[in-house]
Amino acid sequence: MTRIxxxxxxxxxxxxxxxxxxxxxNAELIAMGxxxxxxxxxxxxxxxxxxxxEIRVTxxxxxxxAREIExxxxxxVHIATEGPLGLKARKWCRRHGMPYTTSYHTRFPEYxxxxxxxPESWLYAFVRRFHNGGAGCMVATDTxxxxxxxxxxxxxxxxxxxxxxxxFRPRPAEEGxxxxxxxxxxxxxxxxxxxxxxxxLALDLPGSKVVVGDGxxxxxxxxxxxxxxxxxxxxxxxxxxxYASADVFxxxxxxxxxxxxxxxxxxxxLPVAAYPVMGPLDILGDSxxxxxxxxxxxxCLGALAIDREAAxxxxxxxxxxxxxxxxxxxxxxxxGETLDEAPLVPVTV
Numbered sequence: 458m459t460r461i462x463x464x465x466x467x468x469x470x471x472x473x474x475x476x477x478x479x480x481x482x483n484a485e486l487i488a489m490g491x492x493x494x495x496x497x498x499x500x501x502x503x504x505x506x507x508x509x510x511e512i513r514v515t516x517x518x519x520x521x522x523a524r525e526i527e528x529x530x531x532x533x534v535h536i537a538t539e540g541p542l543g544l545k546a547r548k549w550c551r552r553h554g555m556p557y558t559t560s561y562h563t564r565f566p567e568y569x570x571x572x573x574x575x576p577e578s579w580l581y582a583f584v585r586r587f588h589n590g591g592a593g594c595m596v597a598t599d600t601x602x603x604x605x606x607x608x609x610x611x612x613x614x615x616x617x618x619x620x621x622x623x624x625f626r627p628r629p630a631e632e633g634x635x636x637x638x639x640x641x642x643x644x645x646x647x648x649x650x651x652x653x654x655x656x657x658l659a660l661d662l663p664g665s666k667v668v669v670g671d672g673x674x675x676x677x678x679x680x681x682x683x684x685x686x687x688x689x690x691x692x693x694x695x696x697x698x699x700y701a702s703a704d705v706f707x708x709x710x711x712x713x714x715x716x717x718x719x720x721x722x723x724x725x726x727l728p729v730a731a732y733p734v735m736g737p738l739d740i741l742g743d744s745x746x747x748x749x750x751x752x753x754x755x756x757c758l759g760a761l762a763i764d765r766e767a768a769x770x771x772x773x774x775x776x777x778x779x780x781x782x783x784x785x786x787x788x789x790x791x792x793g794e795t796l797d798e799a800p801l802v803p804v805t806v
Contacts, residue, residue: 459491461788462531464522466540467562468497471512472670472690473647474717475562478618478780479537485781494529496522496542509649509673515541523549533558533788539565539587547590556592558791560616561605564712568651585609592791595784597715598739614787619777620720624693627726627769628701635702637665637686640761643703643727645696645718646710648672648687656709658682660754666707669699700725705760708737709753716740723747724772728763730756746771 463483467475483493501521503513522545526534534550534557536543543559550557566580588594588610595616596602602613635641642662646652649672658666658678666685668678679687691699700706706722708731716736719729723740729747731737741747746768750756786796 459486459785460494460530460532461486461491461535462494462496462526462529462533463535463537464496464526464542464546465537466498466515466542467512467538468495468499472692474713474715475537477717478562481619481621481777482781482784485777486785489781489785491785492529494531496525496529496546498542500525501542511672517541517545519545519548522546531555533792535560535784535788536591537562539584543587547587551590556792558593558595558614558788559588559591560595561588561601561610561714562597563714564651567712571650581608593787595787598735600735600739601714604735612791614791616783616787617775617780618715618717618720619775619780620724620772621777622724622773624697625700625721625724625772626697627765628698632698633702634695634698635665635667635686637667640664640704641667641702642705642707642730642757643667643669643699643722644707644709645669645691645700645721648675648678650674651710651712653709653711654678655681656753657707658685660757662754662757664704667699667703669696696721697725700727703727705730705757707731707753707757710734710736720772720775723768726765726769728760728765728768730760732756741771744771 465479487493498513498515501515501517503515506512506514526546526549534555536546536557536559565584566577569575569580570577593612593614594610595614597618606613641664644657648670668685668687669691671690675687700722706727706729708719708729711732711734713736719740722729723746731749733749737749741749748756748759
């Protein structure tokens with residue numbers, strides 16, 4: 458039995474790519490025979506993050522966090538985030554001489570700098586020290602690996618993503634959920650400053666705009682853009698039907714490291730309009746499943762002509778099973794083990 462302890466500051470009730478990636482990878486690992494123990498904020502006292510109350514910050518002693526890690530008797534420890542739990546787990550691993558892996562999910566320096574007067578260089582120094590202390594730092598794309606490598610990050614490992622292609626799929630018109638003028642341009646995700654939503658909301662587009670999700674910017678954006686339909690958080694079948702009911706998925710973010718929502722949209726047969734930046738570039742590449750353009754309006758209008766089958770076909774090339782196998786290869790290599798076969802992707806950059 459492979460015992461893995463995953464420590465993460467990002468967990469339910471948060472709805473984001475970090476949580477989904479961990480959940481889906483865990484499910485595949487368990488199906489492969491692994492035993493997973495989670496160390497998450499719901500095990501401790503928490504406080505709401507200032508300016509972002511949906512995110513709760515753990516307040517706990519090192520001893521309590523250590524006790525939760527030791528309860529799982531881990532053979533491997535993976536630290537998913539650079540928050541209070543991640544820092545205490547890092548301390549425990551170093552005290553016990555246990556190699557550990559980390560993962561770089563979000564542009565933490567940019568997100569903090571967008572809210573607080575803290576230089577990005579200071580923040581990058583912090584996260585670089587955090588991740589370089591481990592035996593490997595997992596990243597979702599080659600573009601992110603190249604960027605972090607240029608900033609001095611070491612031991613970078615590829616950990617891809619997948620898609621639930623049974624849940625997220627094209628659906629008959631009668632399953633549609635939006636009784637709105639078409640075409641329908643949709644965005645799904647956190648309604649927060651780092652998502653650059655106004656670049657989408659301010660566009661002069663035909664039809665209707667829909668935003669699925671919630672976050673600290675929602676109230677102000679609803680006031681500023683009364684013609685946009687803000688429908689709140691959707692999950693499961695409701696979310697899948699929302700994707701399939703739209704005509705184009707608009708992804709205005711310039712700061713995401715991947716973009717799980719892009720795969721959900723594509724699997725639903727929804728063409729993508731986005732900027733040619735990290736995430737969209739890595740997922741869409743030179744495929745015919747979307748339009749990448751610095752003129753986001755042109756990308757939106759161009760995406761209307763894309764074959765929905767092309768979007769679906771691209772999404773089907775991504776697999777959670779493969780992503781979980783990459784994750785398992787990474788933690789084994791980080792612990793000095795020899796794999797029976799070569800890793801699924803190059804391990805270091």
